[in-house]
Amino acid sequence: MKVLQERHARSFAGLAARDITAEVNAAVRETGIQTGIACVYSAHPTCCVRVNELETGLLEDFAALLLRLIPGDPSSLDVQERRAQCVSMFLGPAGESIPVSNGELLLGRWQRVLFVELGGDGDGEWHVEVVGTT
Numbered sequence: 001m002k003v004l005q006e007r008h009a010r011s012f013a014g015l016a017a018r019d020i021t022a023e024v025n026a027a028v029r030e031t032g033i034q035t036g037i038a039c040v041y042s043a044h045p046t047c048c049v050r051v052n053e054l055e056t057g058l059l060e061d062f063a064a065l066l067l068r069l070i071p072g073d074p075s076s077l078d079v080q081e082r083r084a085q086c087v088s089m090f091l092g093p094a095g096e097s098i099p100v101s102n103g104e105l106l107l108g109r110w111q112r113v114l115f116v117e118l119g120g121d122g123d124g125e126w127h128v129e130v131v132g133t134t
Contacts, residue, residue, distance in 0.1 A: 015059055015063050015066070021105070028105060038100050039130075
């Protein structure tokens with residue numbers, strides 16, 4: 001298992017997101033696995049990994065949705081932590097299982113692997129575990 005940390009991310013209203021696709025692909029290549037599954041996750045309760053397009057405004061739109069769902073001052077640490085805990089509940093699992101083909105992540109044309117900190121005191125750590133055949 002490979003453990004990676006990221007401290008540089010786009011942030012908006014208590015949320016932070018970073019494109020970690022290149023780092024995950026590098027971790028997959030290091031294993032030598034050609035066909036399999038890459039499991040990418042964060043063990044922190046207010047962080048998660050998602051596969052999505054990283055389009056302009058995505059983080060701002062997502063933060064605006066959260067502000068409507070869970071109102072309050074986004075600069076308040078209590079509100080940020082409560083929002084992060086609520087969001088982690090409805091986002092589902094803390095990670096993604098991504099197919100590996102020809103030694104690379106099998107993603108759609110515009111899809112990226114995103115590490116998302118939902119607010120609160122995330123540790124910025126994410127993990128990659130790859131299983132399959134060489």
